[in-house]
Amino acid sequence: MKTIDELLSEGVAGRRVFVRADLNVPLDGTTITDDGRIRAVVPTVRALAEAGARVVVASHLGRPKGTPDPAFSLAPAAARLGELLGADVAFATDTVGESATATVDGLADGQVAVIENLRFNAGETSKDDAERGAFADRLAALADAYVGDGFGAVHRKHASVFDLPARLPHYAGYLIATEVGVLRKLTDDVKRPYVVALGGAKVSDKLAVIDQLLGKADRILIGGGMAYTFLKAQGHEIGTSLVQEDQVPAVREYLERAGKNGVELLVPVDTLVAAEFPDMKSKAPADPATVAADAMPAGRMGLDIGPATSALYASKLADAGTVFWNGPMGVFEHPDYAEGTKAVAQALIDSPGFTVVGGGDSAAAVRTLGFDEQAFGHISTGGGASLEYLEGKTLPGLAALED
Numbered sequence: 001m002k003t004i005d006e007l008l009s010e011g012v013a014g015r016r017v018f019v020r021a022d023l024n025v026p027l028d029g030t031t032i033t034d035d036g037r038i039r040a041v042v043p044t045v046r047a048l049a050e051a052g053a054r055v056v057v058a059s060h061l062g063r064p065k066g067t068p069d070p071a072f073s074l075a076p077a078a079a080r081l082g083e084l085l086g087a088d089v090a091f092a093t094d095t096v097g098e099s100a101t102a103t104v105d106g107l108a109d110g111q112v113a114v115i116e117n118l119r120f121n122a123g124e125t126s127k128d129d130a131e132r133g134a135f136a137d138r139l140a141a142l143a144d145a146y147v148g149d150g151f152g153a154v155h156r157k158h159a160s161v162f163d164l165p166a167r168l169p170h171y172a173g174y175l176i177a178t179e180v181g182v183l184r185k186l187t188d189d190v191k192r193p194y195v196v197a198l199g200g201a202k203v204s205d206k207l208a209v210i211d212q213l214l215g216k217a218d219r220i221l222i223g224g225g226m227a228y229t230f231l232k233a234q235g236h237e238i239g240t241s242l243v244q245e246d247q248v249p250a251v252r253e254y255l256e257r258a259g260k261n262g263v264e265l266l267v268p269v270d271t272l273v274a275a276e277f278p279d280m281k282s283k284a285p286a287d288p289a290t291v292a293a294d295a296m297p298a299g300r301m302g303l304d305i306g307p308a309t310s311a312l313y314a315s316k317l318a319d320a321g322t323v324f325w326n327g328p329m330g331v332f333e334h335p336d337y338a339e340g341t342k343a344v345a346q347a348l349i350d351s352p353g354f355t356v357v358g359g360g361d362s363a364a365a366v367r368t369l370g371f372d373e374q375a376f377g378h379i380s381t382g383g384g385a386s387l388e389y390l391e392g393k394t395l396p397g398l399a400a401l402e403d
């Protein structure tokens, strides 16, 4: 894999360099609530700009449906990137249209532009190779070289991640190099017990990862929106909680296999429930009840792990040699559902082992809940990407950067 340092040594002055970043940051309206992913790509963008490149930064944000949707505009991220760089950053209001072409054509050496959300185009995420390829062709017309630095998206076989690097001289950016360097430690030299904590809302993606983790981890702690598919698989009532019905049989099989393999696969013993998902705007008190995991009332939604589960999970982290945590334990953005996530974050800090927190929201959680980033071994910008790396899978966005 060639790195950005090789590109810099070849000389980039006057060349248009496409940087595929992951600027998928949490937003409250147009306010960025955690800018960690933007800060993470600054070294790459700054190095290119200082060397005189015309830098074209691209990313997805959220999951728009292949068509422009102002709620998912990258404009706030572009503005924040400009603040962090201490320079004007141009913004194209489309991705491969007139605005993008004019904006890139208007760049002087050393200037930076952000183009609009890649996922405003159906070609970005299409499963059809030709459709993705056609979109990648249009992206390729904007640049002379490609730097892959969107680590959080390298597990996606998307046009800007997988197809575009094949069309341009391609290099790995500083963030990808750092992330891979750290995660390699978790595959090559894992100190045991190896504990993986999983939560969050991308239930389908993350349930699939457990299959492989059962052969690698000593303990797997389940929380967040994933937990209720497990409780359902155990035959419990889960009310209106998040669930991945089609994966219930697979989860049942995981529970059985964990028992046979001697892996501790732990699910919550208690949970916080409420009548509805909390109002994130007002953050009004939600008044949840704590119930045993096998006694959830119908019509209620599980929104955090309960205190007994927090204590149990803390005890399972207390002697860990290695910890990987992806996915908040509850809807931490609301103060009434943040305790489980806080407890697990604190347990990682207290653990003697090497600790890695991965994922856009998990990283945002530890920062916005007031934890010191330095107290963790590594905070990764990738959740699903890190998990799939740890699974041992070939990641499209890394494979595409190989020579």
Ligand SMILES: Nc1ncnc2c1ncn2[C@@H]1O[C@H](COP(=O)(O)OP(=O)(O)O)[C@@H](O)[C@H]1O
Residues within 6 Å of the ligand: 199, 200, 201, 202, 203, 223, 224, 225, 226, 242, 302, 303, 304, 326, 327, 328, 329, 330, 331, 332, 333, 358, 359, 360, 361, 362, 363, 382, 383, 384
């Ligand atoms: N019980 C739950 N029900 C619904 N959403 C949940 C639950 N627990 C956690 N979440 C949500 O999961 C989201 C983060 O999920 P995800 O994107 O999978 O994590 P990451 O970005 O760290 O990989 C948070 O916004 C949080 O509110």
Ligand SMILES: O=C(OP(=O)(O)O)[C@H](O)COP(=O)(O)O
Residues within 6 Å of the ligand: 022, 024, 062, 063, 152, 153, 156, 202, 358, 359, 360, 361, 381, 382, 383, 384, 385
């Ligand atoms: O937020 C992301 O992943 P993560 O939630 O696993 O950390 C990445 O930006 C990938 O986004 P996607 O899961 O919509 O492809």
